[in-house]
Amino acid sequence: MNSEQPEERQDGRPVGRRVFLGTLGLGALGVLTAPVLQRGLEGFLGRVAGKDPTGLTGLLPNGGGFRYYSVAASVPHRTAADYRLTIDGLVDHPRSHTLAELRALPQTRLVRDVQCVTGWRVPGTPFQGVRLSHLLDAAGVRPSAKAVRFTCFDGTYTESLTLDQARRPDVLVALRMQDEDISHDHGGPVRLYVAPMYFYKSAKWLSGITVTDRVKPGYWEHLGYDVDAWVGRSNGRTDEPTS
Ligand SMILES: Nc1nc2c(c(=O)[nH]1)N[C@H]1C(S)=C(S)[C@@H](COP(=O)(O)O)O[C@H]1N2
Ligand SMILES: [Mo]
Numbered sequence: 001m002n003s004e005q006p007e008e009r010q011d012g013r014p015v016g017r018r019v020f021l022g023t024l025g026l027g028a029l030g031v032l033t034a035p036v037l038q039r040g041l042e043g044f045l046g047r048v049a050g051k052d053p054t055g056l057t058g059l060l061p062n063g064g065g066f067r068y069y070s071v072a073a074s075v076p077h078r079t080a081a082d083y084r085l086t087i088d089g090l091v092d093h094p095r096s097h098t099l100a101e102l103r104a105l106p107q108t109r110l111v112r113d114v115q116c117v118t119g120w121r122v123p124g125t126p127f128q129g130v131r132l133s134h135l136l137d138a139a140g141v142r143p144s145a146k147a148v149r150f151t152c153f154d155g156t157y158t159e160s161l162t163l164d165q166a167r168r169p170d171v172l173v174a175l176r177m178q179d180e181d182i183s184h185d186h187g188g189p190v191r192l193y194v195a196p197m198y199f200y201k202s203a204k205w206l207s208g209i210t211v212t213d214r215v216k217p218g219y220w221e222h223l224g225y226d227v228d229a230w231v232g233r234s235n236g237r238t239d240e241p242t243s
């Protein structure tokens with residue numbers, strides 16, 4: 001796949017925008033041009049839907065709200081009963097956390113703009129959870145460690161951060177979003193939240209944190225996105241950095 005695949009659904013039917021992009025026959029270059037192209041398509045579809053009562057509206061961005069993105073066709077549900085977050089790799093105390101254990105740890109709430117690299121933004125969105133640095137400190141990161149790799153229970157998506165990035169106070173293992181428990185569609189019960197970077201860094205359905213000796217590029221980064229995904233300073237974009 002060469003573009004983000006918003007599985008924007010109506011009546012439970014998957015309707016991937018990849019159909020449109022796929023028809024255009026994008027090659028590797030598509031990775032670089034897809035954000036612009038996708039915004040063009042969204043603009044076009046938006047104009048069509050404004051006049052057209054055929055139901056396209058349900059497929060469209062809801063006035064600056066979130067889109068549902070998943071690179072996996074289906075994602076299993078996890079609850080407090082069966083959710084686990086494992087921390088392993090270059091740590092002295094590998095372990096696995098239940099949801100209750102994560103909820104019992106000190107919580108941090110941040111309110112920032114969410115910015116997807118394809119151009120949509122959701123201003124002032126609260127996220128709350130455990131600082132990643134807290135979990136890393138508790139696990140005892142070894143001196144040879146340089147980076148952190150994230151895996152997801154969708155079985156497909158991956159992300160990474162350098163250890164310095166991972167230790168920032170604005171990087172959370174998030175349990176709540178918009179002051180509610182994170183819904184399944186938004187990556188619940190636990191997603192990563194990397195406030196200063198484009199939203200593709202914020203891996204949904206987080207299940208594994210592995211401390212490594214080097215950065216291993218994540219899913220989209222293999223397809224051309226910047227590994228260091230600072231808002232406004234990467235991916236050829238100049239969005240205003242979040243405040
Ligand atoms: N596991 C997983 N995490 C993911 C993605 C994904 O496809 N799978 N998409 C990323 C991208 S590109 C964006 S913009 C956001 C979308 O989050 P949302 O679906 O809550 O709006 O999730 C990010 N994290
Ligand atoms: Mo994104």
